[in-house]
Amino acid sequence: MISCWRAPSGRAASSRKDRMNASFPVRLNGVHIRFLTSGLLAAFVLMALLILPGRAFAHAALVATDPADGAVLAQSPSQFSLTFSEPVSPLVLTLVRPDGTQLPLNSYRLDGQTLAIDNPEALKSGTHVLSWRVISEDGHPVGGSVLFSIGAPSAAPVAGEAVDWTLRTAIWAAKLLLYAGLLLGVGGAFALAWLAKDRRCGQRFVAVALLFGLVAAPVSLGLQGLDGLGAPLARFATPVVWKTALETSFVWTVLIGLIALGLALLSLAGPPGLRKLSASAALFGVGAALAASGHASAAEPQWLTRPLVFLHGAAIAFWAGALAPLGLALRKQPAEARTFLARFSRAILPVVAVLAASGIVLAIIQVQAPAALVHTAYGRLLLLKLALLLFLFTLAAVNRWTLTAPAEAGDTEVQRRLMRSIGIEMLIVLAIFGVAAGWRFTPPPRALAIAAAQPVSIHIHTLQAMADLSITPGHAGEVAASVMIMTGDFGPLDAKAVTLVLSKPDSGIEPIKRPATKPGDGTWRVDNLVIPLPGRWNVRLDILVSDFEMVKIEAPIDIRAE
Amino acid sequence: MKKYLLAAGALLALGTNAAFAHITLETQEAPVGSTYKAVLRVPHGCEGKATTALRVQIPEGVISVKPMPKPGWTLQTKKGKYEKSYQLYGETLTTGVKEVDWSGGNLPDEFYDEFVFRASLAADLPAGQMLYFPVVQECGDATDRWIEIPAAGQDEDALETPAPGIKLLPKK
Numbered sequence: 001m002i003s004c005w006r007a008p009s010g011r012a013a014s015s016r017k018d019r020m021n022a023s024f025p026v027r028l029n030g031v032h033i034r035f036l037t038s039g040l041l042a043a044f045v046l047m048a049l050l051i052l053p054g055r056a057f058a059h060a061a062l063v064a065t066d067p068a069d070g071a072v073l074a075q076s077p078s079q080f081s082l083t084f085s086e087p088v089s090p091l092v093l094t095l096v097r098p099d100g101t102q103l104p105l106n107s108y109r110l111d112g113q114t115l116a117i118d119n120p121e122a123l124k125s126g127t128h129v130l131s132w133r134v135i136s137e138d139g140h141p142v143g144g145s146v147l148f149s150i151g152a153p154s155a156a157p158v159a160g161e162a163v164d165w166t167l168r169t170a171i172w173a174a175k176l177l178l179y180a181g182l183l184l185g186v187g188g189a190f191a192l193a194w195l196a197k198d199r200r201c202g203q204r205f206v207a208v209a210l211l212f213g214l215v216a217a218p219v220s221l222g223l224q225g226l227d228g229l230g231a232p233l234a235r236f237a238t239p240v241v242w243k244t245a246l247e248t249s250f251v252w253t254v255l256i257g258l259i260a261l262g263l264a265l266l267s268l269a270g271p272p273g274l275r276k277l278s279a280s281a282a283l284f285g286v287g288a289a290l291a292a293s294g295h296a297s298a299a300e301p302q303w304l305t306r307p308l309v310f311l312h313g314a315a316i317a318f319w320a321g322a323l324a325p326l327g328l329a330l331r332k333q334p335a336e337a338r339t340f341l342a343r344f345s346r347a348i349l350p351v352v353a354v355l356a357a358s359g360i361v362l363a364i365i366q367v368q369a370p371a372a373l374v375h376t377a378y379g380r381l382l383l384l385k386l387a388l389l390l391f392l393f394t395l396a397a398v399n400r401w402t403l404t405a406p407a408e409a410g411d412t413e414v415q416r417r418l419m420r421s422i423g424i425e426m427l428i429v430l431a432i433f434g435v436a437a438g439w440r441f442t443p444p445p446r447a448l449a450i451a452a453a454q455p456v457s458i459h460i461h462t463l464q465a466m467a468d469l470s471i472t473p474g475h476a477g478e479v480a481a482s483v484m485i486m487t488g489d490f491g492p493l494d495a496k497a498v499t500l501v502l503s504k505p506d507s508g509i510e511p512i513k514r515p516a517t518k519p520g521d522g523t524w525r526v527d528n529l530v531i532p533l534p535g536r537w538n539v540r541l542d543i544l545v546s547d548f549e550m551v552k553i554e555a556p557i558d559i560r561a562e
Numbered sequence: 563m564k565k566y567l568l569a570a571g572a573l574l575a576l577g578t579n580a581a582f583a584h585i586t587l588e589t590q591e592a593p594v595g596s597t598y599k600a601v602l603r604v605p606h607g608c609e610g611k612a613t614t615a616l617r618v619q620i621p622e623g624v625i626s627v628k629p630m631p632k633p634g635w636t637l638q639t640k641k642g643k644y645e646k647s648y649q650l651y652g653e654t655l656t657t658g659v660k661e662v663d664w665s666g667g668n669l670p671d672e673f674y675d676e677f678v679f680r681a682s683l684a685a686d687l688p689a690g691q692m693l694y695f696p697v698v699q700e701c702g703d704a705t706d707r708w709i710e711i712p713a714a715g716q717d718e719d720a721l722e723t724p725a726p727g728i729k730l731l732p733k734k
Contacts, residue, residue, distance in 0.1 A: 061608075061609040061610070063609060063610055085606075085609050085610040085671070086606075142722075544707070547617070547619070547698055547707075547709075548619040548696035548698065548707075548709050549696070549709060550707060550709050550710060
């Protein structure tokens with residue numbers, strides 16, 4: 001009550017006096033000064049009680065604005081104006097820029113019912129919010145927001161998210177080691193089982209790679225849990241982290257990977273009769289482990305992407321895994337290595353063809369548009385990987401077509417060159433693994449597009465009414481809202497009108513009201529809605545249940561930046 | 563001016579239940595079991611537009627409603643069943659006016675007018691509580707709905723478009 005009160009105009013005061021004289025005649029008498037004083041006070045208190053409730057003031061309503069709500073302007077306006085249904089005095093006038101910063105508007109003039117506000121700066125392109133709060137004649141503060149855009153409605157500014165670099169490095173390193181274990185270890189075991197004549201060369205290297213993989217696999221899983229929770233590295237051992245990790249698809253990669261690593265060890269150290277069989281099963285396991293999780297496997301169509309990831313992974317394991325045993329064999333026992341080299345070079349062409357073909361198709365599915373190669377982190381990593389691959393293929397081709405034949409023939413000088421070249425290939429392969437492990441942190445353009453289009457939805461449930469509200473896409477910018485309304489006990493609610501009211505008090509944005517329309521499918525919609533900023537908004541639905549009954553329900557909703 | 567300030571100060575100190583805004587009832591208190599003359603005060607149109615119709619919902623327990631005709635306005639009532647029966651002067655009432663409509667008029671935004679009806683407040687209405695008369699104000703294609711009723715514990719001032727109401731006093 002008190003907060004509403006405002007000094008009335010002269011007209012109001014005089015009307016009060018008239019009514020006082022008419023209804024409460026106080027006889028002025030010099031003798032009764034004290035009576036007069038206390039009497040006057042009593043009289044005025046009474047008057048106030050009697051008359052003030054009778055004063056019917058009005059709320060000011062916004063009648064017109066310049067720029068108009070939702071307008072798109074070619075250039076920055078020099079001033080704004082708000083026209084109300086009655087004179088007002090401004091309390092707070094703020095311009096919220098597209099990046100969310102606030103510009104207080106302190107320079108304004110009142111011209112009758114119009115409030116002219118100077119714009120102190122040249123506005124950059126994007127959606128701005130002119131947020132106003134005025135006090136109207138009845139003393140009630142009222143507020144609202146006018147949205148307008150310069151150039152075009154803006155996408156939201158990107159909110160910087162804190163990155164836990166220690167955790168990221170750990171995840172990346174564990175992933176790299178897991179790749180090394182699966183691709184170099186299992187692939188190496190396969191090469192030793194199927195291609196090498198003398199299996200001792202490279203056996204130790206392969207065993208070490210497998211052990212790295214066996215350690216890295218469970219560590220990766222734990223780190224995945226940490227990342228899922230956004231928890232720091234220090235909480236690695238807490239049960240909730242592992243519980244979270246076990247709920248991700250990555251657990252299948254780790255499980256199948258561990259089986260593959262175990263089979264590869266069996267093929268290295270187990271009975272000779274099982275060697276080839278377990279090595280093959282292990283290689284199969286590598287493909288399956290990689291296909292079980294990750295960006296590429298998650299892409300649609302799954303019937304295509306998962307087999308492609310499987311083939312891609314198995315082919316890398318075959319190629320990369322053979323390199324170390326082959327190089328070591330060439331160094332230590334050139335004579336024995338000749339058979340190894342001959343078998344490898346016979347098999348490698350179709351394998352590389354499968355590798356390249358599956359990689360190209362997956363890249364097309366993931367990147368979608370060529371521009372995304374440059375514009376997204378995922379695309380840039382892919383370009384880096386392609387550059388490394390080009391180098392690797394060149395080296396491999398030189399090895400295959402110029403060095404292999406003389407080396408097989410027994411040319412020791414060429415064998416040494418081939419060995420060095422294989423060493424460099426190994427390093428490039430590791431670098432490629434490192435790049436591929438980096439993809440862990442960069443959602444592919446395909447996923448970015450899907451994520452950006454995802455709506456945000458909330459459910460509001462009160463005794464009188466409930467609503468399912470979704471805002472599509474669920475990020476700041478141009479969106480559409482869809483509302484499904486029911487009674488509090490899940491019955492149908494045939495509302496006469498629904499108004500969506502959005503406000504963001506922490507950014508100084510007063511309520512943005514938009515009436516909803518009824519497209520006829522049982523929902524209520526607000527199209528052409530612009531949400532100027534990401535973050536937590538307060539959304540309210542004013543549901544007109546009948547002519548005389550309005551239900552207001554509200555809840556917070558989180559609007560993404562992208 | 564000093565006198566005015568005194569009054570204002572007294573008002574602030576007392577924190578009375580004054581309703582400042584909107585469509586309101588002139589008499590804001592009435593004992594239950596009495597006859598009540600409701601004078602609805604319309605101080606302005608809808609966002610500057612002239613008022614063309616006023617519709618009042620009669621709450622349960624307000625019986626034997628008789629609206630006062632207004633020159634230039636078409637008066638209509640909507641009748642319906644009460645939730646229970648009421649005794650009035652030995653008569654049992656089960657149906658009566660549930661809504662009063664004045665329509666077809668023209669009250670410019672800059673003018674003030676009053677709309678009147680008379681009714682009996684049932685004796686079993688809860689004394690001490692508020693009784694609200696939701697009002698729909700129509701101004702051509704614009705509509706203001708003075709229909710908000712504060713939830714338990716909610717400050718009436720928090721409402722943007724409160725329904726006019728009266729405080730029920732104990733039976734005399």
